[in-house]
Amino acid sequence: MIAEESLIKELKQLETQAKAFEVLVNTYKERLYWHIRRIVLNHDDTDDVLQNTFIKVYKNINGFKGESKLYSWMYRIATNEALTFLKQKSKKLGIGNSELQEKMVSNLQADVYFEGDEIQLKLQKAIATLPEKQKLVFNMKYYQEMKYEEISEILNTSVGGLKASYHLAVKKVESYLKGG
Amino acid sequence: MNKKNNKEGFNTPEGYFEDFSDRLMDRISNSESDQKETLLPKSDGFRVPDGYFDSLNQGIQDKINKDTPKVIALHRRRKFYYYAAAAVAAIVLLTIGIRTNSSVEPTFEGLAKTEIEEYFEYNDLGLSTYEIAEVIPVDELEISDIMDDEIEEENIIDYLDDSIENIDELNLTDYEY
Structure with missing residues (x-):
């Protein structure tokens, strides 16, 4: 660093x-x-x-x-x-x-x-259905593995709010993927 | 509690309750990560062209240099002509300005509705619906601000006649609100 x-x-x-x-x-x-x-x-x-x-x-x-x-x-x-x-x-x-x-x-x-397979394409479709904030939090937490404190400083949102957004995003993405 | 359990003859391994919550949390996080692995792929399938990151720096530098205009020194004699031209232009403009000073200043009323609409259409105000709602008090809004055509009372009665079987049901008493 x-x-x-x-x-x-x-x-x-x-x-x-x-x-x-x-x-x-x-x-x-x-x-x-x-x-x-x-x-x-x-x-x-x-x-x-x-x-x-x-x-x-x-x-x-x-x-x-x-x-x-x-x-x-x-x-x-x-x-x-x-x-x-x-x-x-x-x-x-x-x-x-x-x-x-x-x-x-x-x-x-x-x-x-883009070399994603069927599942990866479906994941992108699922992420596309998320509201803007949830999408940002999901990408930053899931793919970039950033800490909530870091995301909080960038998006100017409380850590609690971010945890809730992430939780909701994961649930929605999972249910989209399960939904066939 | 312990006494009662002892009486019944049940026993737990030593330290069972002390590390119970740790073991539980481990199991929850393991099952969550198992679930994630099966459902959500960790890689997203995106890739970049070969050598992209190596050439990025140069690309940005080029753009910055292109954006910065070069300062060209003015020739002395040229400078004189520029000043002279500027002075003449200023005098001409002033004379015209004084003569036509009576022109009407633009007013809000004078703007065509289409111009205002066009401004809002092409300029991003950066306000969400909620933010707009916060600055405009509800009591200042009329139904006609949101809807193009005002609903005629007659139409409301017609609608209710068609869709409500017993119109008396609408006469709610206080406790039914």
């Missing part, structure tokens, strides 16, 4: 900025990629959102007050970017959010970067 405080300092100074930013991207690119990918599902869209996330981080680092961890701040930017991207997409296509989710999952079957 990199020492966060010194990295932030380096990011704010012009002469060390470029090198520090490279370290930042290399440290967080994979984690943020998978976080975004599980929201937008498609690789090319993920790439766009991920690059925009890092550019926002770069442009706004001077405004980062250090009230939360750098890592949570970046996750928050990535989450917002991904959700805004989906909103814009549904507006452009003139369809509602649930319709968009269905479309995204059905596109997975033809996606060269």
Whole structure:
């Protein structure tokens, strides 16, 4: 783990900025990629959102007050970017959010970067039926194995509320998978 | 309690109750993880193009550099022309501005309804239905704000006539609320 405080300092100074930013991207690119990918599902869209996330981080680092961890701040930017991207997409296509989710999952079957079997595809269909918050919590807890305390800082929700959301999400996904 | 159990001749292994809750929790978590393994696959089947993460850094750097405009120094003589042109433009604008100062300022009433609708359509307000509901007091809302056509009283009576067998049933007394 990199020492966060010194990295932030380096990011704010012009002469060390470029090198520090490279370290930042290399440290967080994979984690943020998978976080975004599980929201937008498609690789090319993920790439766009991920690059925009890092550019926002770069442009706004001077405004980062250090009230939360750098890592949570970046996750928050990535989450917002991904959700805004989906909103814009549904507006452009003139369809509602649930319709968009269905479309995204059905596109997975033809996606060269999705190699899931029948069960994994069904799991994506089940996740697509969850409300936004439950979906985020499920992905962060189940796939990324994040601690509730970390998710709480990113999503600005109490640990108790997150546990309830996760529990509900797992129950819904399981009953969807059992349902045939 | 123990006494009674002793009388009946039943006994438990030593320390049975002390570690009971630990063993129970272990069993619950094991059965939960068993269930998860059978129902929910841990891998999600997504993959990335080969070498994607290696080239990502360069891609971001390129985009940042493209976004930052280069500062070009203005030539001295050119500078003079720019200043002169700006001064002339300012004088022209001021003269026109003073003459046409009587033009009407835009008002809310003056905006076409379609313009307002278009604004809401294309600008994300970032408010959920619940947040909007919080800022607009219920007593300021009329049914016509939400529904396009107001329901005529006649239609309500017709509906009730058709769908309720005994219209007297609707006259609820206080205790029935």
